[in-house]
Amino acid sequence: PPLAPGGGPAGMDAHDPRHPHHISTDHGRIHIAAQQRRTDVTAVGRLLLYLPNFLSSLIVVGLVSLFFGDLGFLLVPAWLATGALVFHRPTERALARYVLRLRNPTPQEQAKLEPVWREVTARAGVDGRTYELWVEDSDHLNAVAAAGHIVGVTRFAMNALPNGELAAVMAHELGHHVGGHAWAGLLGYWYALPGRIVWRVLRGVTGVMFKILRAFSCLGALIFIFIVGIVAFATITFLYGLPLLVLTMPYALAAVGRQAELRADQHAAALGFAPMLAAVLEKTHYQEQQVQAALAARNGGVPVTQGRLAKLLASHPDHHTRLHHLQPYLAPQRH
Structure with a gap:
């Protein structure tokens, strides 16, 4: 029979046991591996890339501490200690609920997710009770791994995917956790936050002042630009070029993030979910094409394309790159 986009036979229900991507979740004893987590090269690379941002934030917090007297x-050691909140369960739950807009699954949803998650963690040798399953009320195919113990899937992924494809999605997110990607990303972002806030405030104030001076005269605007240039040069020189390095970090972090996605794909594929993950990528690509078509329709039929810089800042590899890296797991095995 003809195949639906990225799935099984057209017209076949996603939860039909005859679906080619349906898997059995009945298993016997579960082997728990001795090593539950590790910190792979992408996690280490992300932490190292965040180092200039961390140093900038440390300078900011140090300057702020001068206003608190004795x-x-x-303040500085207290700020450093807050990094432990990345692994603090109540803080993680608040992050999931208020930042990521996730919610706890209903009993019916838990009954649907739990067997699939148990199968994924059984294949990986991971204690599934270490992590918490959350749901996002979204009609898009997506999932998220956050902090130290959060795994979230969208309502669409939970209800529309065969359980094998849902398992592939969850195995991908588990790969982010066991590789250390989730906690490393959040920890780096947290310690970079003071510097980011100050940068945005300074940029906003500078922009407002420039508009005010430009409204009065072009000469005032030129003098303002000259003064800002001198201050910027002095700051860069005093901090040994650190601000310039910080400006390049988003592109380097995005590149490392794309490698982390490929590693998470590899983790899911190694657990036997490569065909299911490839089908999920096809469905995701199909949804993205629909979004692009809608944007083009609003733009008078002219396709909306990403600029080169936008592509460099992409958090995920493109569809074809991810499928290319899955090919070794999809090719027939020779005996």
Whole structure:
């Protein structure tokens, strides 16, 4: 029979046991591996790339501590200690609920997710009870691994995918956790936050002042640009070029993030979910094409394309790159 986009036979229900991507979730004893987590090269690389941002934030927090008098020396160690909140369960739950807009699954949803998650963790040798399953009320095919223990899937993924494809999605997110990608990304982002806030404030204030001076005269605007240039040059020189390095970090972090996605794909494929993951990627690509078509229709039929810089900042590899890296797991095995 003809195949639906990225799935099984057209017209076949996704939850039909005859679906080619349906898997059995009945298993016997579960082997729990001795090593539950590791920190792979992409996690280490992400932490190293965040180092300039961390140093900038440390300078900011140090300057702010000067305003607290005798108690100011406590501010820096207190800020450093807040990094432990990445693994603090109540903080993780607040992050999931209020930042990622996730919710706890209903009993019916838990009954649907739990057997699939148990199968994924059984194949990986991971204690599934370490992690918490969450749901996002979205009609898009997506999932997320956050902090130290959060695994979230969209309502669409949970209800529309065969359980084998849902398992592939969850195995991908588990790959982010066991590789250390999730906690490394959040920890780096947290310690970079003070520097980011100050940068945005300074950029906003500078922009407002420039508009005010330009409204009065072009000469005032030129003088303002000259003064800002001198201050920027002095700051860059004093900090040994650190601000310039910080400006390049988003592109380097995006490149490392794309490698982390490929590693998570590899993790899911190694657990036997390569065909299912390839089908999910096809469905995701199909949804993206629909979005692009809608944008083109609004733009008078002219396709909306990404610029080169936007592609360099992409958090995920493109569809064809991900499928290319899955080919070794999809090719027939020779005996």
